[in-house]
Amino acid sequence: MIVDIWSYEFTVCYRKGIDNSDADAMSRIQVPEKVIQINSQENKFTSLQEMKDAQLEEPYLKEMIEGTVKVTFPFALKGGLVCFIKYDPPVLVIPKKMQEKFLKAIHEHITSGHTGRDKTLEKAKENGYWKTNNEDVKTFVKKCTKSQKYKTPTHKYKKMTSIEIGLPTEVWAADIAYLPESTKGNRYLLVFMDYMTKWLVTAALPAFDTNTIANVLLYNIVLV
Structure with a gap:
């Protein structure tokens, strides 16, 4: 091919690659267009x-x-x-x-x-x-x-704060623990604690509701 072009008069010129798209296309193997x-x-x-x-x-x-x-x-x-x-x-x-x-x-x-x-x-x-x-x-x-329905819930926990306490027996904490059944048929332990003195009052219960808890509070703490 090089010998064939010697019969022609031509001048070799430099062209930047960015402008030389014709030669660039001829020098590359065509790649079939792929469907994405x-x-x-x-x-x-x-x-x-x-x-x-x-x-x-x-x-x-x-x-x-x-x-x-x-x-x-x-x-x-x-x-x-x-x-x-x-x-x-x-x-x-x-x-x-x-x-x-x-x-x-x-x-x-x-x-x-x-x-x-x-x-x-x-x-x-x-x-x-x-x-x-x-x-x-x-x-x-x-x-x-x-x-x-099934996503993991995100809990936002508040910072711990101090509880203002004035006099003994003014502020109480209460909780109920579930325990093995006793010989007397009690399955729950009701616990009261005075925040100031840390005095504990407990009561064993076979069951509990608001009236039961109120009676324990009245007869085991208030009227003692």
């Missing part, structure tokens, strides 16, 4: 054709697919579908009508375990994109009855 699918097999919640049909129902996605507007970063067309390429790896842009179905697929699948907001959002971003995904995932998880 939802990454996880478990989240294959719809067919690519259904996804494309749904994307065509949204004006801004339809314009990109049909080429009436230029597709620019962070979007790209792959296999006729609009993808979000800012994530690594790129993911499909999930149209409005498919978003709830998509969230159910990643949140309610048998292997998902109804995860919380953060993990569900992380999984959503691994498999799809839309502009309000953060807010929508938060709302979706909040409305999920199973997530709310």
Whole structure:
């Protein structure tokens, strides 16, 4: 090939790589365009054709697919579908009508375990994109009855504070302990303690209710 071009007159010119797209394309082996699918097999919640049909129902996605507007970063067309390429790896842009179905697929699948907001959002971003995904995932998880029923409760503990004590017998603490049944049939131990003097008053009970506790307080403490 080099011998063949000697019969022509030509001048060799330098061109920056950024401007030399023709030669760059010729020097590379063409890589077939790959369709970006939802990454996880478990989240294959719809067919690519259904996804494309749904994307065509949204004006801004339809314009990109049909080429009436230029597709620019962070979007790209792959296999006729609009993808979000800012994530690594790129993911499909999930149209409005498919978003709830998509969230159910990643949140309610048998292997998902109804995860919380953060993990569900992380999984959503691994498999799809839309502009309000953060807010929508938060709302979706909040409305999920199973997530709310079985989630680990978060307890906020207050700091310990001192109790103001004036005179003896002014402030009492009370508690009931469940113990093995005695020979007299008592199963509970009612305990009163004076905060000031630490004086203890106890009463063994076969059962308890408000009247029983009130009687112990009256006859074992007040009227003593």
